[in-house]
Each structure stands twice: as structure tokens, then as C-alpha cells.
Amino acid sequence: MSQARMMQRPICLVKNVCGSLEVCKDAIEVLNGINEPVVVISIVGLYRTGKSYLMNRLAGQQTGFALGNTIESKTKGIWMCCVPHPSEAGRTLVLLDTEGLGDIDKGDSQNDGWIFCLAVLLSSTLVYNSRGTIDNVAVEQLHYVTELTEQIKIRSPSSQEGADEEEEEDSQFVCFFPSFVWVVRDFTLGLEIDGKKVTEDEYLDFALQLKKGVNKKTSDYNLPRQCIRSYFPSRKCFVFPSPASPENMGRLESLQEQELVPGFLEATGHFCKYIFARSAVKTLKGGHRVTGKLLGHLAQIYVETISSGQVPCLENAVVALANLENQAAVEEALQVYKNGMEKVKSKFPVTVNDFTSEHQKLSNLATSEFMKRSFKDDKGEYLKKLVEAIDMHYVDLMDENEMASEKKCRELLNVLSCNISERLKNGAYSQPGGYEDYCKDRDDIIAQYRxxxxxxxxxxxxxxxxxxxxxxxxxxxxxxDKRLTENDKKIQEEKEKAALLKQKCKEEEERRIESERMRQVEQERQEDRIRQLQEKFNKEIEQQREEMDRALESKLREHEELMKKGFKGKAELLGEEIKSLKEEKEKISASGNVFKEYVMPLVSTGVDVIKNILLQKTIQSGLTAFFKR
Structure with a gap:
């Protein structure tokens, strides 16, 4: 059972004390216990606009996130509640309630900007909560969206070369930003435009329409609207009537459903149903799905970056996360192999077939477990570490299996040869015909041994x-033996030599079979590793294509609307962004051709290890034979 199922109340994820942000360890521990993909819903908006009530409804709770009943803002920092996804098995819903923007007690717009920025960076759906209508005042209050390009970078500053690169980067925010949902509370107007009924989404699009003109006033008017249209891949709107009568608003948390306005309950139901059905799993740049554990790491990376005075960078965050996750993937996969081989070890000694079969099966399983968790291992560095660690453990176990075999065989021969040793002491073989008796006893030992x-x-x-x-x-x-003639003795000497030579050949055949089996297993391991790599490589390429397709779809919609409204100049600029995204998509598709370069260093790793093992054993066998002479 994940810790998400055990959370009874929200917990603070990001503490905001005197304008200083800090990640809370208790919240990270909760997220570390969630190994399944997360759907992250963040809600932002002016303080005292009812954000916490909506989060409680999404959490399926009457209470939880603090509502408050005065003009004082109750939520400080970012609070988190994790619950099982109500309609998607194997997923966790992570709800992030942010402190109200524009809190008069705080008076720090920069701090508000970072809270807004974190909500965007961490979520897969961003809910903006406001009251009344979506008029120019409401849009201007969302000025934080115009600052996002200054507060978030896609690529590391060191990898950017100039203004063109920055403009190209701005066009790609849509690839990585969450879906956008605007919730209008206490909406009292009719949904009509120019006397015609419109949907909630059409109302939002109307409110976000651009004005024609090039003067500063028009530019200031258009800027937040253009940012919302350009940065977020999809937009949705919900309007809510007032939930209760004015005298009951102060005790909203304790009101029963029958005491709430039916229209408000209906709107809340539609909103929750949409969020549950349409909000996607949080993904990183490159399409990798985020688990609770990864979300915790992500929060720590971004907050530490902001606290250090730097600008959060998606590329750097992904690289840092990948290093953490890939190392953990190596350790986890290696443990899978070791745990499985411990069961084999308990049965030592085992035959080469049994030993190598289990090694092959568990090695493939470990690779599979690594593939599930790892991402952005572009040079195969971490997979190579795993292969080498498995092979080193394999060599150690091989030696232990051989030692166990030697010990058992020597002990067995010592027991079986007790009789022949006793008869030697008693001089039983010193009489005429003793050699024949000795050979018979020795042959009996060999037969019993076999x-x-x-x-x-x-x-x-x-x-x-x-x-x-x-x-x-x-x-x-x-x-x-006086019974034997000199000629008989010469014949028996030759037989002794032939028997020893035959036994030596059996030993060499045993070693040859072992070596051949090891080579065969290693070849099959390589084939399986390449197959799994190919599948993962193809999956990552497909994820990146889907990422670009979503961005292109959003930009093409926007381009079509600009053309309809007569914004030809803006449409042409957007056309350049679309062209850039298409070129980026072509690069992604072309990257599929580098798969051979990607896997070749990994393929040789296992081969080299096995070659070294066989060479070492050959040298060791030769030295042993030399010293025994």
C-alpha cells in the first residue's frame, strides 16, 4: 500500500517563511513512498478566492485544506494531499494548494511569482481560480504568466548562444507546461456574447482575444493573453455560481450538500469529472513519466535553485533527476539479480547448465527492471555499470560454485577411499595378486563416485x-606384485597412462562444455539486452514525438485563430515557431538512426568480461598443471 492511501490530511510541501522557500522533509518522505505515476493538479489564484474548497472536493473530502472564514489568507507556501486516482488504477492524484497571490500581509510580488512558477513546474494541470468575471482586471491579475520566460529556462544558459535561441526556447514552453483551467467563482452573469449564448470555453477564448494595434497600451493588454495562449497546450473554463447564501459563506466547510446551491454542486461535479478524466500524468522533458518519488526530487531541485538565486532550468533538472534515478535503477536492478542468485547459491554446487541458466534469466530480469526506472541514459553509462556489476558478481559466484564443487568432490573421495587406505596400511596389496585387488578397489571407488x-x-x-x-x-x-611378469607390468603401466590420459580428456571436455555454455549464454544475454534497448529507445523516441505533436497541435490551433481574426503579423511569427517545432520533430525522428552507436559500447562489455574469465581460467589451469608436475 502506497503512502498516498494513508494520508488523512494535507501536508506542507513547500514552506514559505518571510519570503524564503523550503521543502518539507515530511512531504518528501510521503512522496518517496509513491512509486506509481502521479497526476499533479496545482491551484493558484488571489488569496481568499476559495481555492482550498475546490482541492477538498478533488480529494473527495469535506475538510482537509484549510478554508478560513476571514479576509486572512490561510494557506502559506504549497500544501499537498495525495490520494488514489478515483478513475485510473495504478496512479496517484497529487493535489497542490498554493498560498493566495497578492496577500496584503505579505506584500512581496516576487515571492508570489516564485510560488506561481513552482505551481507551473510541478503540475500536469494548472487551475487558476478567480472571482466575478474574466475581464481585463482579472487577466491583469494573472500577470505572473508574463514573467515565466524570465523565471524558467528550458535549456542550460551555457548551451544558449543568443537571442535567436532564446526566442526558439520560448516557443517550446508549450511542450512542457501543464494544461490550463480557469475557474471563475461567484459568476453571476449570463454566458452570452453579443446576444448569443456561448459555452464556458468560448467565454474564455473571447476574454483572451487580442486587440489590434502596436501602441504600448495595446501591447500591455495583449501580453498576458498572448502568454496564456502560447505557453499552455490546452485551455478550459468553468464558471461557478456562489455556493451558498452570504450568511452561510463563513461556514462553508461545515455545510451539508443540501445547504449548497444546486447550480454550484453541479458545476463542482463537472469540474471534478473533467480533472479526473482529462488531467495527464506529469511528465518530464523527453516524455518520461513522473512518480511520487521523482516529484519529490523535482520539488527539491527547483526550490534549491530558486533559493540560490538562480533560474530553474528544465534541462538541468531532468539531467539531475536522471542521474539520481539511473543510479537508483542500477542498485535496484543489481539487487534483483543478487537476490535471485542467493537462492542458487544456497544449492551450491550446481551444474554449469543450472548455474548459467539462472544467471541468464536473472540478468535479463535485472536489465528489464533497470529499463523500467531509468531514463535519459543517453550514452548507456548506467546500463554499462549494471552489466559490469552483474558480471563481477557472476564471476565471484562462479568461483564459489567451483570451490563448493571441489570441496564436495574431495570429501566424497576421502570417504570412498577410506577402505583402500586402510588396506594399504594393513599390507593387503603387498601380496601376489595385490595389484589386481588394488585396481578392483580403485575402480569401485570411481564407479561409486560417478x-x-x-x-x-x-x-x-x-x-x-x-x-x-x-x-x-x-x-x-x-x-x-610377484605374480606379474615384467611384460605384464609394462602392459599395465601403459594402461595406467592411458587411463590417466582419458581422465584428463574428460576434465578438458568438462571445461570445454563450461566455456561453450558461458559463451552461448553471454550471446543470448547480449541479444536480449539489445532487444530491450531497442524497445526502450523506440519508446523514448515515440514519447518525444508525442510531446512535439501536442505542441504543434496547440500552435496550429492558435495560428488558425490568429489568421481568422486578422492578426497576420502575429500569425507569421507563430508560423516561424511552428517551423522550428517541426524541425525539432524531424531531428527526433532522425535520432533513431544512431541506435547502433548507442548500443555498441554496451554490447562489448559482457563479451570482454567473459573473455577475461575464460582466459584467466585457462592460465590458472595451465599453472596448476605446471606446479603439479
């Missing part, structure tokens, strides 16, 4: 070592 199951990968090597060590002993008994 019947014993689960000896592991060193079975033939340990047997070869045993027979080699017993060679001088057998030779002494052979030459002391």
Missing part, C-alpha cells in the same frame, strides 16, 4: 587430481 549426484562443475577435474595423486601408489604396488 553415481553420486550433484557434484558440480569440478567433478572430473577433482577425480583427475585424485587419480594423478594415487598414480605413484599404484605404480609401487604394480612393481611389487
Amino acid at each position: 553415481k553420486e549426484p550433484n557434484k558440480g562443475v569440478r567433478a572430473e577435474a577433482v577425480l583427475n587430481e585424485f587419480l594423478t595423486q594415487r598414480g605413484p601408489e599404484a605404480n609401487t604396488i604394480l612393481h611389487a
